[in-house]
Amino acid sequence: MLNGFREERSLIADACRVLAGRGLADGILGHISLRVDEESLLVRCRGPRERGLGHTEVEDIRLIGFDGTEALPGELDGWSVPNELPLHTAVLRARDDVDAVVHAHPPRIVAADLAGIAIRPIIGAFDIPGTQLAAGGVPIYPRGVLVRNQLLASEMVAAMEKFPVLVLRAHGLTSAASTxxxxxxxxxxxxxxxxxxxxxxxxxxxxxxxxDEDMAELPNLGAGFNTETAWRHEMARINGIVASRS
Structure with a gap:
């Protein structure tokens, strides 16, 4: 039985399915976390019926301490924390502006980086938030390692600095935000x-x-459009994918 935070667990489970539906995490690798307080977080764990991110269930989102132990009795009965939990906790400890961390293995991001292609603001109104994010810079962590301890996680956080997204060479990406x-x-x-x-x-x-003159003309359409409406689309999209398969 889950010990509270049902709404937050459901959101993270939905987000995992969105990542998979978009092809950013279409296998069994990747995870999303959400800070609960200064000592604990909700994170996608692997359970007894693990089938990959596209099949994430609410029960796969477990409440654990930053040290990887269960925050409440029974939270890890049958579930194991991600090997790369330090990736999440290091970002959350270092960034007061961040409450949510996404780690995924998008093939196109990995391929572009290995080909020497940087993430640049090559688009405009096609995706205004994406353009502005790219214009702000997307740094690279140059080691193709599993970020499974605090030393490697500290290196990654240092490379990320205060940027919202980091490419991990030969690995994937880390995305950090308030939600x-x-x-x-x-x-x-x-x-x-x-x-x-x-x-x-x-x-x-x-x-x-x-x-620059085109960049200056790009408006901020606000969180109501950029986040709330965009997220409703993502949810409708994965629900449509599920419906088409049934």
């Missing part, structure tokens, strides 16, 4: 830019950042 929805949407935007960059170069084109 689960925002962290997932950031990851989707970066993946979209990576995919477009690969397509453009494959077609013989050249990547060009949009000019």
């Amino acid at each position: 689960v929805e925002q962290a997932v949407l950031q990851a989707i935007s970066v993946d979209t830019i990576a995919g477009l960059s690969i397509d453009i170069l494959s077609a013989g084109g050249t990547l060009r950042d949009i000019p």
Whole structure:
């Protein structure tokens, strides 16, 4: 039986399915966390019926301490914490502006980075939040390792600095935000830019950042549109995928 936080657990489970539906975590690897307080977090764990992120259930979201132990009795009965839990806790400890962390293995982001393609503001109104995120910079953690201890996690956090998204070379990405929805949407935007960059170069084109005057014309459409409406779309999208399979 789950010990509270039903709404938050449901949100994280939905977010895992969104990542999978978008192709950012279509296997069994990846996880999302949400800070509960200064000592504990909700995080996707592996349970007795593990089938991958696309099949995440509310019961897979467990309440644990930052040290990896269960925060309440029974939380880890039959479930195991992610090997890369330090990736989450290091970001949450270092960043007061962050309450949610997404870690995923998007193939297009990995491929773009290994090909030497940086995440750049090559698009404009096509995806305004994504453009602005890319213009702010997307750093790279250059080690293709499993971030499974505090030393490696500290290295990763140092590389990430105060940026919202970090590419992990030969591995994936970490996205950090104040909400689960925002962290997932950031990851989707970066993946979209990576995919477009690969397509453009494959077609013989050249990547060009949009000019400053165009960047200055891009409005902030607000959280109601950028996050809330976008998230309703993502939920409708995965519900549609489920319906089409049934």
